[in-house]
Amino acid sequence: MNASVLSGKFVVLGVTGSIAVYKVVELARRLTQAGATVQVVMTPGATQFVQPLTFQALTYRPVEVEMFGTFDDRAAGHVAMGQQADVVVIAPATAHTLARLANGFADDLIGTTVLASHAPLIIAPAMETHMWANPATQENVETLRDRGATIVEPESGELASGLSGQGRLASLEAIGAAIEDALATSSALAGKRIVVTAGPTLEPIDPVRVISNRSSGKMGYAIAAAALRAGADVRLISGPVALRPPAGVRVVRIETAAELHDAVLAALPGAHAVVMAAAVADYRPAAPAYQKLKKREQGDDVTLTLVRNPDVLQAIVAKRDQGTLVVGFKAETGDAVAEASRMLREKGLDLVVANDVTAKGSEFGSDTDEVTFVSADGVEALPLLSKREVARRLVAKITERLAI
Ligand SMILES: Cc1cc2nc3c(=O)[nH]c(=O)nc-3n(C[C@H](O)[C@H](O)[C@H](O)COP(=O)(O)O)c2cc1C
Missing domain, CATH: 3.40.50.1950 (Flavin prenyltransferase-like)
Known part of the structure; x- marks a missing residue:
């Protein structure tokens, strides 16, 4: 202990x-x-x-x-x-x-x-x-x-x-x-507003079916809890997850990437940092059906046309107040650090948390993660840690940046 x-x-x-x-x-x-x-x-x-x-x-x-x-x-x-x-x-x-x-x-x-x-x-x-x-x-x-x-x-x-x-x-x-x-509560982030997104998005195919991903929301919820412990005013924008938000956090529930986009932009004015831990769908079905798709009408093959969702990070970077920190997450199945460095540069982020979801202990839904912080200061590889500890270290990093 x-x-x-x-x-x-x-x-x-x-x-x-x-x-x-x-x-x-x-x-x-x-x-x-x-x-x-x-x-x-x-x-x-x-x-x-x-x-x-x-x-x-x-x-x-x-x-x-x-x-x-x-x-x-x-x-x-x-x-x-x-x-x-x-x-x-x-x-x-x-x-x-x-x-x-x-x-x-x-x-x-x-x-x-x-x-x-x-x-x-x-x-x-x-x-x-x-x-x-x-x-x-x-x-x-x-x-x-x-x-x-x-x-x-x-x-x-x-x-x-x-x-x-x-x-x-x-x-x-x-x-x-x-x-x-x-x-372990502190007042390091007292008076600071932190917006955290968490969980997956659901993109409807028809009224009963969706395209989604395996995000459990555990990382985002852990970050919200860590920011709360550090004294921040925390807004959590959450996709559908089986988790209970920490008491004291304001929660906005969303389902689609478009709803997440709107909720984040609405929370942006006055935010000191935005942490985008949600796994946002890049694509959605172009024209969701109003009625449930039926096998006998569709035949053996169904072709879904997908269209790009709005790029939420890009929108945040474009609309943020001066000084608002923007933290992205890059879950990859290959070289996550290289992808994160590219994301940092191309999107103009302050920090990207890279995570190879094929690595042992870092799978979707696990309680641990082996992540790397990628920022203009360099690359910091963390060992395999509990999500709670990763969240604590990320919040410490945000606190450091906001103090400059
Ligand atoms: C061998 C034994 C084991 C018990 N284990 C539990 C238990 O694990 N959880 C529980 O809620 N009650 C358990 N009980 C019942 C409680 O001891 C009992 O409800 C008691 O009134 C609880 O009072 P307390 O909460 O004031 O200690 C057990 C009783 C016995 C005889």
């Missing part, structure tokens, strides 16, 4: 009665080793699985369990931890605790701590797969998410019950990353 982010931070770790408690012992240890003060609060249920002493020995602090216990020098112990917290983490979160938190119950220390806290709330549920899938649990999760909590979704796999399915506590890396994200 990143000591530069965690050092000196007060982390309240709420532990509830799931079989996954034993995994969180290691989380408490890692957070403490990274320099955080970790205050563990356990439900009585959690203590059935692991003794408070285990957490106490690893965090060097007494564990709180009882609301009506003695609180040394803290007159209002049931709210003090929440008010002191830099982040509140509930891991593992049982179905029962999710229900209590979603309804604002204050009958235990975790409930009062969450209610009294303004700190970011991170919840990592763990439970048997049917309990997780139950609409009651899902509605509670949605309620908490709508209120701004970060839910670190459980993973799929073999569960303690012997069944397989979604419900297993997320990896400690995923929970740790969520904690770091919550703590």
Whole structure:
């Protein structure tokens, strides 16, 4: 875990009665080793699985369990931890605790701590797969998410019950990353507006069929989240993806390249940087059919005529305010860096992120990328990194450029 982010931070770790408690012992240890003060609060249920002493020995602090216990020098112990917290983490979160938190119950220390806290709330549920899938649990999760909590979704796999399915506590890396994200906010981009595009476009062939591409939107969403953490006012223009935008980002949803073009130009006035991570279709069907094309009418062969879509990058460069940075992405199946250098020159961009989508770890939909930043300053090849880390480095680069 990143000591530069965690050092000196007060982390309240709420532990509830799931079989996954034993995994969180290691989380408490890692957070403490990274320099955080970790205050563990356990439900009585959690203590059935692991003794408070285990957490106490690893965090060097007494564990709180009882609301009506003695609180040394803290007159209002049931709210003090929440008010002191830099982040509140509930891991593992049982179905029962999710229900209590979603309804604002204050009958235990975790409930009062969450209610009294303004700190970011991170919840990592763990439970048997049917309990997780139950609409009651899902509605509670949605309620908490709508209120701004970060839910670190459980993973799929073999569960303690012997069944397989979604419900297993997320990896400690995923929970740790969520904690770091919550703590790593800065004001480096305060007062700056960043426009990010993400995902694929859909070009209709007829009312039910489209031409699209394999973009998952993960890179663009990661960039939006990184810019938000850096304090920017973020506008995310997104094609259809199965991702949840980070809370606090303004989202405009588009489908076609033409809609994306219009949305980006509308967001351009006042933007300090535009990051074009969307995979925009270069071509669209010339004349989409108004009715669904039918086999019996079309025969064995169908010929589609495609026409060029507007070049969004060109339009941005032509219409941008002076000083607005424009960042392009070049996903290629060959020499991505050469293509990116050409794109940089020909389109007058400030930076191009080159990505060979045939390279291992850089495929469409993956959570990692091996990219190269290409700019007038030169070529900077990055190792294989998580998209989150690529996004962080790109936002750092943008911040550097905007400071000049
Ligand atoms: C062996 C065992 C394992 C359990 N594991 C889970 C679990 O992983 N997730 C869950 O939501 N509940 C689990 N439960 C049920 C909870 O412990 C129970 O709902 C309890 O009331 C939760 O209360 P708490 O959230 O206050 O700790 C388990 C119960 C037992 C006996």
